[in-house]
Amino acid sequence: MKEKGVHNIAIIPARGGSKGLKGKNIYPVAGRPLLAWSIMQARQSRRVDRVFVSTDDPEIAEVAGRYGAGVIRRPAELSGDRASSESALLHAVEVLEREHAVQVGLVVFLQATSPLRKPGDIDRAIERFESEGADSLISVTRLDDLTLWERRVQGWESVNFDFRNRGMRQERVPQYIENGSIYLVTPEVLRMCGNRIGNRLSVYEMEFWQTWEIDSLEEIDLIEFYMFKKNLADQESGPRNP
Secondary structure: OOOOOEEEEEEEEOOOOOOOOOOHHHOEEOOEEHHHHHHHHHHHOOOOOEEEEEEOOHHHHHHHHHOOOEEEEOOHHHOOOOOOHHHHHHHHHHHHHHHOOOEEEEEEEEOOOOOOOOOOHHHHHHHHHHHOOOOEEEEEEEEOOOOOEEEEOOEEEEOOOOHHHOOOHHHOOOEEEEEEEEEEEOHHHHHHHOOOOOOOEEEEEEOHHHHOOOOOHHHHHHHHHHHHHOOHHHOOOOOOOO
């Protein structure tokens, strides 16, 4: 249970530059700009108090405002290819506390390129975070029967299994991939560690199809398929939270 006056703030970093797909963050996906889906999902959450987009781009800022998110203008030195998401999050928290008088208790970090979130995913992730007394959380998907290989100096080697003793798939220890959809972290962890992951990590498991994210035109086709197949494109644009 959060303290009175302390807020759960969704922050969506979305810079203008993209080496892969130009204008990726506002590229049309299932009838809306890509960024809009994450804003809408955050605004529909019962556990998120306010939603902000951190950006250096006027077009992205316009889309953010149109869909009901506040805009935090990100400085150029935090907007390059080498700038980390953590630097954008820290800057956003500082602006919110200094200029908006918002006491941030929990950062709900959403990546615009990972819009395959079901209704309730964000709320359930926050509930898991609180029930486990975590200081950070990542969303994951289980790797079922994915055998990974790596090319090393001495040749090809199996990474997540022993090819000399494969055993039965059902007997292998479950492994999970960080899917990039939902991150929860306290401002204290961001400040002390400069990282989205602290010492008391929790995980929120999602379905494997929710792992896909957008970096290319081909992936947009895949994302749109699941948006319509799973009825995610029918989400309302209005807020549940104030």
